[in-house]
Amino acid sequence: MSALRQPIGPGALSLGLLAATLATGVLVLLPALREAAGPLPVAAFDHDRMVLLHSTLPRLVMALLCGAMLGLAGALLQAALGNPLASPTTIGTDAGARLALALAGLFAPALYGWGRDLVALAGAGAATGLVFLLSRRQGFAAVSLVLAGLVVSLYAGALAGLLTLVEDRYLAGLLIWGAGSLSQQSWEPASGLAIRAALLLPLALLLARPLQLVELGEDAARGLGVPAERLRLLAIALAVALAAFVSASVGVIGFVGLVAPAIARAAGATRVKNRLVWSAVLGGLILLLTDLLVTLLAGPFADFLPTGAVTAVLGSPILLWLLPRVSRGSAPPIKPSDPERARRRPGRGALVLALLALAAFAAALLLGHAPGGWGLATGAALEAVLPFRWPRLLASAGAGALLGLAGLLLQRLTANPMASPEVVGVSAGATFAMVLSVFLVGAAGAASVTGAALLGSLAALLLVLVLARRSGFAPERVLLAGLAVNALLDAVVVVLSATGDPRAIQLLGWLAGFTANVSPGSALVVAAGAAVLVPLALLLQRWLALLPLGFPPAAALGVPVPAARATLLALSGLAVALATPVIGPLSFVGLMAPNIVRRLGIQAAGAAVLASAACGALVLLVADIAANALAHPLQLPTGLVASLVGAPFLLWLLQSRKAA
Amino acid sequence: MPSLAFAAAAAVPAAPAFAVRDLHLAIGGRAILDGVGFDLPAGQVTGILGPNGSGKSTLLKVLARQMQADTGSVLFEGRVLESWRSRDFARRVGYLPQQLSAAAGLTVSELVALGRYPWHGALGRFSALDAEKAEAARRITGVERFADRLVDQLSGGERQRVWIAMLIAQDAACLLLDEPISALDVAVQIEVLDLVRRLARQEGRTVAVVLHDINMAARFCDHLVALRGGRLVADGSVDDLVRADLLESIYAHPMTVIPHPETGQRIAFPR
Amino acid sequence: MKAHSFRRPAHRGAAAVSLDDPQGRLASRQQFLEGFQSVGTRQASRRAVLAGLAALLAAPVLPARAASLRVAVLDYALAETLIALGLPPVGLSNARGWSRWVVEPVLPAGTVDLGIDLAVNREVLASLKPDLILTTDYVAQQEEALSVIAPVKRLTIYDGSAPALDKAKAVTLALGDMVGLAAEASRFLAETEADFAGRKQRNAVAGRRPVLVLSFMDARHVRVYGRPGLAAGVLDAIGISNAWKPETNLWGFETVPVERLAQAGEADILVLDPVPPDALPTLQRGPLWRELPAVKRGRLTVLPPALMFGALPSARRFARFATEGASA
Incomplete structure (x- = not known):
C-alpha cells in the first residue's frame, strides 16, 4: 500500500484496534451470547435475547457508524482548511447542532427523522459559518479558527444554559442529548443514519483528489484548474452535514472527529484520500471500542454515563498533544488592521x-x-x-x-x-x-x-x-x-x-x-x-x-x-x-x-x-x-x-x- | 573609483564594535554556526552575505542577544555580551528583525517613541529629551510627513523607514538590520539602504546588515562578511570579496564579475 | 390528545390543571432544588431517626403566633408542607411552576413569586415583610444576603441523611415546631400514616403486582425511582412492591436507557406526566418496547404529575395514584 510510509501504518493500526475491539466486544457480549445459544426458554418474554437483538447489536452498529462519520467529517475539515486542529468539536459545529436541537426540543418537541436532521443541520451550519466569519480576518489560521470555535461554542452553551435555567423542565433531556448517549432500542435510528452516510460517503471520496490540490494552497490549486474556493465550501458543507446527522440521532459525541484524523495522519496516512478513508475506519473503531469499554467498566448497575461525554473527557487532552505540532508556523499572517484612525485624544x-x-x-x-x-x-x-x-x-x-x-x-x-x-x-x-x-x-x-x-x-x-x-x-x-x-x-x-x-x-x-x-x-x-x-x-x-x-x-x-x-x-x-x-x-x-x-x-x-x-x-x-x-x-x-x-x-x- | 577609495579610507578603524570569536550554535543536532569569528568594524556599514540557511540571520541574532550561542564569545565594546544589562545594551545596540509585526493600532510617531524605552524604562517619565530624540529620528528618516498615520497602513518602504526611525530614536550607536530590503522594489531598496549608509557616514554609527543581493551589498557597504554552511568564508573589503572565484565558493554557482559600464563599480551575476 | 393508546384518564378539578401541558419532560424543577450533600444512606431505626432529626431541626425560635406569621419559602417541599399545616407562604420562589410540577395542594392565589430560586428577588421579598425565610442546603449560598431581611432557617429533606419519606416526616414536625404549629404537624403526620396504613391493608387484600415508577427524559432515557427516594418510601408504606431493586441516588432516581427496563420483567409500569410527546410513539415502533410485558398487556399507566422530590403532601398524592390509578 502506497500510503504506508512509516512502519506502523493506518492499516496495521486499524487491525490492532479491531482486535482490541473484538476482544472487548466478546467480553461484553459473552453472557448474552451464551444465553442466546442455549435452548429457547419457554417463557414468552426472553428479555436477554430481546435486549441483545434490539438494543445491544444496534448500539454497536451505531457506534461504528457515528465514529466513522465523525472521523470522516474531521478529516474533510482538516483537508479543506489545511488545519490539523479543525474538527466538528473544535470549530463550533457540534455546539451549533446541540443548541438547535435544544431549541427544537423546546418549541417542536415531536420532531423526529429528517425533521431533527434539518434542525441539527441548520444549527451546525449557522455556528460553523459564524466561526468562519470570525476567523476570516486571520486567514483561518489554526489557532484563530479554534479560538473562534471555542467562543461560538461557549456562546451556544450560554444560550442553552439560559433556556435551561428559565425552562428547566427540559434540563435533563437536553443534558443527555448534549452528552451523546449511544443507547438504542431498535434498528430504526441505525438504519436511518446508515442511509444518510451512504448518501454522503461517495461525495466525500469524489472530493479527495481535488482536495489534495487545494492542500497545496489556494492559488496553486487555482493554477491547476481547481475551483478551490467552491471545493472547500463543498467539503466543509459535507463535513457539517455528517456531524449534524450524527448529532441529530445520538447527540453530541465530542472529539472523535479530531482524534481519528490526527491518529490516521500520525500513523502515516498522508494523502488526502488515505486520510479520509482511514479516519473513517479509525473513528468507527475508536468510538466502538470506547463504547464497549464504557459498558464493560461502568457495569450494568453503575451510574448512567453517556459515551459522548466520555470521548470528550478522553479527547480534550489530545488537543494538548496536538498543540506542539501546529504552533510553529501557524502564526496568523500579518493583515492590515481596520482602516480606522487612531484617536488624537484617546484619554478623552x-x-x-x-x-x-x-x-x-x-x-x-x-x-x-x-x-x-x-x-x-x-x-x-x-x-x-x-x-x-x-x-x-x-x-x-x-x-x-x-x-x-x-x-x-x-x-x-x-x-x-x-x-x-x-x-x-x-x-x-x-x-x-x-x-x-x-x-x-x-x-x-x-x-x-x-x-x-x-x-x-x-x-x-x-x-x-x-x-x-x-x-x-x-x-x-x-x-x-x-x-x-x-x-x-x-x-x-x-x-x-x-x-x-x-x-x-x-x-x-x-x-x-x-x-x-x-x-x-x-x-x-x-x-x-x-x-x-x-x-x-x-x-x-x-x-x-x-x-x-x-x-x-x-x-x-x-x-x-x-x-x-x-x-x-x-x-x-x-x-x-x-x-x-x-x-x-x-x-x-x-x-x-x-x-x-x-x-x-x-x-x-x-x-x-x-x-x-x-x-x-x-x-x-x-x-x-x-x-x-x-x-x-x-x-x-x-x-x-x-x-x-x-x-x-x-x-x-x-x-x-x-x-x- | 570614488567609492572604493572611500572604503579604503574608512577601513582604518580603531577598536572593533563587535569582536566575534569561535561561535558554535546547533539546533536539533544541525550546526547553524560552526566556528565563526571576525571583527565588526566600528563606524562602518558591514554587509553579511551568504546563501539561504548559511546562518547569517542567526549570527545577527546572536549579536543582538536574541539568541545565545552554545560556545564561543562575543565582545561588544570590549565587554562580554552577557555582562551587559539589557537596557544598557539596548541604549547602545538597536536590532531590526526580518519579520516585523504589523504594529496594529500604532501611529508612526507612537511607534518611533517606543524606541525611547531603554532610556526611560517601564516606569520613567517620557521627558522632553525623549520627545526631542523621537522627533529628530522622524526628521532624519523622513517619516515626519506621515507621523500621524497608522503604521499598518503604510507601504512597505515607508514602514521599513518607520522601524529604522524607531532604532534611531533609540539613539543606539550600533544598528543590526536583518534583511531590511527584502520584499521591497528596487527604488525603495536603494532609498532604504541609502538612508542606512547616511546614518553611518554622517553620525558615525556602526551598522551590520544582512543582505541577499551581492550588488546592493557591494554598492552600500564598506565591509563584507560571507557565511556558508555556518562557517565564515570571507571577511574583507568590497574589493576583496567581489571576485568571481570567491563568489562562486560562497554561492556554489559559477559567477561572473564585470565592471559597471557607467559607474565602474564591480557587479556580479550568475553565469 | 396523544396518538398512542395508553390509558390516559380524565381528571377533575385543580389536579387536572397541568394535564394538557402539551410539552415538558419529567425533569421537575424541584428535582434540582433539593438536597445537597451526597452522603450515603443507610436505613436506621426509622422511629429513632425521626425523633432525633425532629429534635435537631426544630429549635423553635419564634413565638407561637402562627396565624399571623409571614413565611417566605425557597423550596416546593417546604411550601407544600406549610400549606398542609394551614399556613401558606406569603412568597415562594418559582411559584409560576407550581401548577406544572406540584399541582396539589393548590397554591393560594395571594402567594407572591420570588423569582428564580438561585437568586430570589430580594426587593420583592423585603416588600412582603416576612417574619421567617426558609431555605434548603441547595439555595444556602444566599443565606447571608437574605438574613438582612428576616431570620433564615434551613430545612433540607434531600440531604441523604435518611430515606426521603422518613426525612420528610421529620422535617414536617420540625417545621411545625418552628412556626408554632407543632400540634397541626403531629396531626398531619398521623393522618398521613393512617392513610398509608389503610392503603396498605387494601393493597394486601387486592394482591398488587410489583410496579416500576418512571419519568421519561427523552425517547431513549428514563428516570426510574427507587430507594431511598420518596416514591420508593411511599410504595413500601402502602404495601406495593417496587420492581426497581438497586439503590439509587439520594434523590431516589436513576437515569437509565430504556432497554434496562426489560430486567424488571412482569412489573406494571407507572409513568409520571409530563411525557415528551415523541417518546411513546417512537418507542412503540421498536419491538424491544412493544414486547415489554407491561406494554404488551396494557398495564402501563400514565399518571398526572406528582412531585417526586416533595414532602408529605406529594407523598400522599402519589400514594393515591399508585393505589387507585390515575383517576384517583
Missing part, C-alpha cells in the same frame, strides 16, 4: 466611557421595580432598596472592569483580538474548583465557594504559566493551553450534568453569573480588586505598548520579555480570578470591552487600559439593568444576559468596516 474617550459607566451605576441604583411599578425610587423607598441594589451593582461594575482589563492585557499580550479571559482557562479553573467543592466536599456557604474559585483560577493560572514557560510565555502557547483546559472542563461539566444530578443546576447558576444576591463583602472585594489592579496595569503601560510588536523588537529595546509577559499574565489571571465567582465564566465582557475600545479608536496603551476597564463596567451595568428589568420578578443572570446581548454586538463590531 476613556474619560467618556468612565463617565457613562458612572451614570449607568447611578441610574441602576435609582431605577427599578418598586411595589408601585417600575420607576425611580426616592426617599424612603430608595432607602429600602439601596441595601439590595448597591452590592449587586458594585459587584457588576467591579467584575466588568476586571474582565475588561484582563481582556485588554491578554489581547495585547497575544496580539490576537479573539483572546479573552474566557479562553485562557482561568475562568474554567475557577469554575472547575467550584464544581469540585460542591460535588466532593459538599460546601454550601458562599465564602467557601468563592475561596475555591480563587484557588482554582490561581491554580489554572499557575498551570498555564508552567506549561507556557518553556516557550518564554509565547502567547499562542498560553491560548492553546487554556483552550485544552476549557475543553476538559466543558466535558466534565457535561458528564456531571448528564447523570441528572440536581446539583448540576446549581452549577449552571454559577456558569450563568447571578449577581442579584452577592454579599456586600464579596462586592467590596471585587471593587477593591479593580481599584488596585487597574492602576497597576497603568503603571505597566509601556510594556503593553511594546509587547505587541513581538519578541525580537521588544527584547531589542531592553524589555525583559518573559518576565514582562509573566507579570501581565499573572495580573490578568488575578483579575479573572476575582471576577469569575461573581459573574461566571460566560459573560464575554473580557472579549467585548477591548474590542469596543479598539473600534472607538482608543489605541494608546494607557488610555486603552482605562477605557477597557470602564467599558467592561459599563457593559455589565447595562446588562445588570436589563437582567432585572426584562422578566420581573425574575432576576436573570447578569453574566449570561451580557453575553447574549453583547455577543451579537461584538460580532457586528468585528465584521463591520467603518468608512475610512
Whole structure:
C-alpha cells in the first residue's frame, strides 16, 4: 500500500484496534451470547435475547457508524482548511447542532427523522459559518479558527444554559442529548443514519483528489484548474452535514472527529484520500471500542454515563498533544488592521466611557421595580432598596472592569483580538474548583465557594504559566493551553450534568453569573480588586505598548520579555480570578470591552487600559439593568444576559468596516 | 573609483564594535554556526552575505542577544555580551528583525517613541529629551510627513523607514538590520539602504546588515562578511570579496564579475 | 390528545390543571432544588431517626403566633408542607411552576413569586415583610444576603441523611415546631400514616403486582425511582412492591436507557406526566418496547404529575395514584 510510509501504518493500526475491539466486544457480549445459544426458554418474554437483538447489536452498529462519520467529517475539515486542529468539536459545529436541537426540543418537541436532521443541520451550519466569519480576518489560521470555535461554542452553551435555567423542565433531556448517549432500542435510528452516510460517503471520496490540490494552497490549486474556493465550501458543507446527522440521532459525541484524523495522519496516512478513508475506519473503531469499554467498566448497575461525554473527557487532552505540532508556523499572517484612525485624544474617550459607566451605576441604583411599578425610587423607598441594589451593582461594575482589563492585557499580550479571559482557562479553573467543592466536599456557604474559585483560577493560572514557560510565555502557547483546559472542563461539566444530578443546576447558576444576591463583602472585594489592579496595569503601560510588536523588537529595546509577559499574565489571571465567582465564566465582557475600545479608536496603551476597564463596567451595568428589568420578578443572570446581548454586538463590531 | 577609495579610507578603524570569536550554535543536532569569528568594524556599514540557511540571520541574532550561542564569545565594546544589562545594551545596540509585526493600532510617531524605552524604562517619565530624540529620528528618516498615520497602513518602504526611525530614536550607536530590503522594489531598496549608509557616514554609527543581493551589498557597504554552511568564508573589503572565484565558493554557482559600464563599480551575476 | 393508546384518564378539578401541558419532560424543577450533600444512606431505626432529626431541626425560635406569621419559602417541599399545616407562604420562589410540577395542594392565589430560586428577588421579598425565610442546603449560598431581611432557617429533606419519606416526616414536625404549629404537624403526620396504613391493608387484600415508577427524559432515557427516594418510601408504606431493586441516588432516581427496563420483567409500569410527546410513539415502533410485558398487556399507566422530590403532601398524592390509578 502506497500510503504506508512509516512502519506502523493506518492499516496495521486499524487491525490492532479491531482486535482490541473484538476482544472487548466478546467480553461484553459473552453472557448474552451464551444465553442466546442455549435452548429457547419457554417463557414468552426472553428479555436477554430481546435486549441483545434490539438494543445491544444496534448500539454497536451505531457506534461504528457515528465514529466513522465523525472521523470522516474531521478529516474533510482538516483537508479543506489545511488545519490539523479543525474538527466538528473544535470549530463550533457540534455546539451549533446541540443548541438547535435544544431549541427544537423546546418549541417542536415531536420532531423526529429528517425533521431533527434539518434542525441539527441548520444549527451546525449557522455556528460553523459564524466561526468562519470570525476567523476570516486571520486567514483561518489554526489557532484563530479554534479560538473562534471555542467562543461560538461557549456562546451556544450560554444560550442553552439560559433556556435551561428559565425552562428547566427540559434540563435533563437536553443534558443527555448534549452528552451523546449511544443507547438504542431498535434498528430504526441505525438504519436511518446508515442511509444518510451512504448518501454522503461517495461525495466525500469524489472530493479527495481535488482536495489534495487545494492542500497545496489556494492559488496553486487555482493554477491547476481547481475551483478551490467552491471545493472547500463543498467539503466543509459535507463535513457539517455528517456531524449534524450524527448529532441529530445520538447527540453530541465530542472529539472523535479530531482524534481519528490526527491518529490516521500520525500513523502515516498522508494523502488526502488515505486520510479520509482511514479516519473513517479509525473513528468507527475508536468510538466502538470506547463504547464497549464504557459498558464493560461502568457495569450494568453503575451510574448512567453517556459515551459522548466520555470521548470528550478522553479527547480534550489530545488537543494538548496536538498543540506542539501546529504552533510553529501557524502564526496568523500579518493583515492590515481596520482602516480606522487612531484617536488624537484617546484619554478623552476613556474619560467618556468612565463617565457613562458612572451614570449607568447611578441610574441602576435609582431605577427599578418598586411595589408601585417600575420607576425611580426616592426617599424612603430608595432607602429600602439601596441595601439590595448597591452590592449587586458594585459587584457588576467591579467584575466588568476586571474582565475588561484582563481582556485588554491578554489581547495585547497575544496580539490576537479573539483572546479573552474566557479562553485562557482561568475562568474554567475557577469554575472547575467550584464544581469540585460542591460535588466532593459538599460546601454550601458562599465564602467557601468563592475561596475555591480563587484557588482554582490561581491554580489554572499557575498551570498555564508552567506549561507556557518553556516557550518564554509565547502567547499562542498560553491560548492553546487554556483552550485544552476549557475543553476538559466543558466535558466534565457535561458528564456531571448528564447523570441528572440536581446539583448540576446549581452549577449552571454559577456558569450563568447571578449577581442579584452577592454579599456586600464579596462586592467590596471585587471593587477593591479593580481599584488596585487597574492602576497597576497603568503603571505597566509601556510594556503593553511594546509587547505587541513581538519578541525580537521588544527584547531589542531592553524589555525583559518573559518576565514582562509573566507579570501581565499573572495580573490578568488575578483579575479573572476575582471576577469569575461573581459573574461566571460566560459573560464575554473580557472579549467585548477591548474590542469596543479598539473600534472607538482608543489605541494608546494607557488610555486603552482605562477605557477597557470602564467599558467592561459599563457593559455589565447595562446588562445588570436589563437582567432585572426584562422578566420581573425574575432576576436573570447578569453574566449570561451580557453575553447574549453583547455577543451579537461584538460580532457586528468585528465584521463591520467603518468608512475610512 | 570614488567609492572604493572611500572604503579604503574608512577601513582604518580603531577598536572593533563587535569582536566575534569561535561561535558554535546547533539546533536539533544541525550546526547553524560552526566556528565563526571576525571583527565588526566600528563606524562602518558591514554587509553579511551568504546563501539561504548559511546562518547569517542567526549570527545577527546572536549579536543582538536574541539568541545565545552554545560556545564561543562575543565582545561588544570590549565587554562580554552577557555582562551587559539589557537596557544598557539596548541604549547602545538597536536590532531590526526580518519579520516585523504589523504594529496594529500604532501611529508612526507612537511607534518611533517606543524606541525611547531603554532610556526611560517601564516606569520613567517620557521627558522632553525623549520627545526631542523621537522627533529628530522622524526628521532624519523622513517619516515626519506621515507621523500621524497608522503604521499598518503604510507601504512597505515607508514602514521599513518607520522601524529604522524607531532604532534611531533609540539613539543606539550600533544598528543590526536583518534583511531590511527584502520584499521591497528596487527604488525603495536603494532609498532604504541609502538612508542606512547616511546614518553611518554622517553620525558615525556602526551598522551590520544582512543582505541577499551581492550588488546592493557591494554598492552600500564598506565591509563584507560571507557565511556558508555556518562557517565564515570571507571577511574583507568590497574589493576583496567581489571576485568571481570567491563568489562562486560562497554561492556554489559559477559567477561572473564585470565592471559597471557607467559607474565602474564591480557587479556580479550568475553565469 | 396523544396518538398512542395508553390509558390516559380524565381528571377533575385543580389536579387536572397541568394535564394538557402539551410539552415538558419529567425533569421537575424541584428535582434540582433539593438536597445537597451526597452522603450515603443507610436505613436506621426509622422511629429513632425521626425523633432525633425532629429534635435537631426544630429549635423553635419564634413565638407561637402562627396565624399571623409571614413565611417566605425557597423550596416546593417546604411550601407544600406549610400549606398542609394551614399556613401558606406569603412568597415562594418559582411559584409560576407550581401548577406544572406540584399541582396539589393548590397554591393560594395571594402567594407572591420570588423569582428564580438561585437568586430570589430580594426587593420583592423585603416588600412582603416576612417574619421567617426558609431555605434548603441547595439555595444556602444566599443565606447571608437574605438574613438582612428576616431570620433564615434551613430545612433540607434531600440531604441523604435518611430515606426521603422518613426525612420528610421529620422535617414536617420540625417545621411545625418552628412556626408554632407543632400540634397541626403531629396531626398531619398521623393522618398521613393512617392513610398509608389503610392503603396498605387494601393493597394486601387486592394482591398488587410489583410496579416500576418512571419519568421519561427523552425517547431513549428514563428516570426510574427507587430507594431511598420518596416514591420508593411511599410504595413500601402502602404495601406495593417496587420492581426497581438497586439503590439509587439520594434523590431516589436513576437515569437509565430504556432497554434496562426489560430486567424488571412482569412489573406494571407507572409513568409520571409530563411525557415528551415523541417518546411513546417512537418507542412503540421498536419491538424491544412493544414486547415489554407491561406494554404488551396494557398495564402501563400514565399518571398526572406528582412531585417526586416533595414532602408529605406529594407523598400522599402519589400514594393515591399508585393505589387507585390515575383517576384517583
